[in-house]
Amino acid sequence: MEERETRKKQGTGEGEASKKLEYVSHPFEPVFDKESRVLILGSIPSPKSRENGFYYGHPRNRFWPVLARVLGEPEPQTVEEKRAMALRRHVALWDVLAGCEIHGADDASIRRPAANDMSRILESAPVQAVFTTGARAGDLYRRYCLPVTGRAAVVLPSTSPANCRVGLEELVKAYSGILKYL
Numbered sequence: 001m002e003e004r005e006t007r008k009k010q011g012t013g014e015g016e017a018s019k020k021l022e023y024v025s026h027p028f029e030p031v032f033d034k035e036s037r038v039l040i041l042g043s044i045p046s047p048k049s050r051e052n053g054f055y056y057g058h059p060r061n062r063f064w065p066v067l068a069r070v071l072g073e074p075e076p077q078t079v080e081e082k083r084a085m086a087l088r089r090h091v092a093l094w095d096v097l098a099g100c101e102i103h104g105a106d107d108a109s110i111r112r113p114a115a116n117d118m119s120r121i122l123e124s125a126p127v128q129a130v131f132t133t134g135a136r137a138g139d140l141y142r143r144y145c146l147p148v149t150g151r152a153a154v155v156l157p158s159t160s161p162a163n164c165r166v167g168l169e170e171l172v173k174a175y176s177g178i179l180k181y182l
Helices: 002-018 047-052 063-071 079-088 135-144 168-181
Strands: 022-025 038-042 091-095 097-103 106-115 129-133 153-156
Touching: 038 135, 038 168, 063 079, 063 168, 079 091, 106 135, 129 135, 129 168, 135 153, 153 168
Parallel strands: 038 091, 038 129, 129 153
Antiparallel strands: 022 097, 097 106
16 A cells, blocks of 8 residues: 555656756747738647757648648758748738746746837738737737837637647648738
8 A cells, every 4th residue: 555655646746747847038030021911820839849950840840831822832851941941921910928937838827928129020011911820829829019119910720739629631722811911
């Protein structure tokens, strides 16, 4: 009995330790130029994106396949190809947050958010519309950026592998809303 209780406590302790929040600062620059017409914002880069040094870097994240289909482009494979496609098609990419406490890639765990300064892009490019990739990014934008920018954002479904209830075709349809601004 005592051994089972000890294992149970150790298991609980390990579970709590693995749910620790880590402070993450946004590690890379936004993608935009003076011709960017659409701004797409995530919340903050996932651990895999931080490891890869670019947006939507998890191999199962559907952002790049969806964006390529919407834009009628071949799916980019490298960071250079992804950046080039976004810029060529006038799509700016960034994240709502400059930093926060977060557990892994779990947006629901975000604490102590600090917003990026959207004027960096919005004052440099003729952005016609702002979109967020997921409800949490949309909520964070409404809370921390909208009061400063005065520009509402359209919330698109998350392309994360965790959002498995939304299929590829549904994502493509939703993300096609960017086309009228390009």
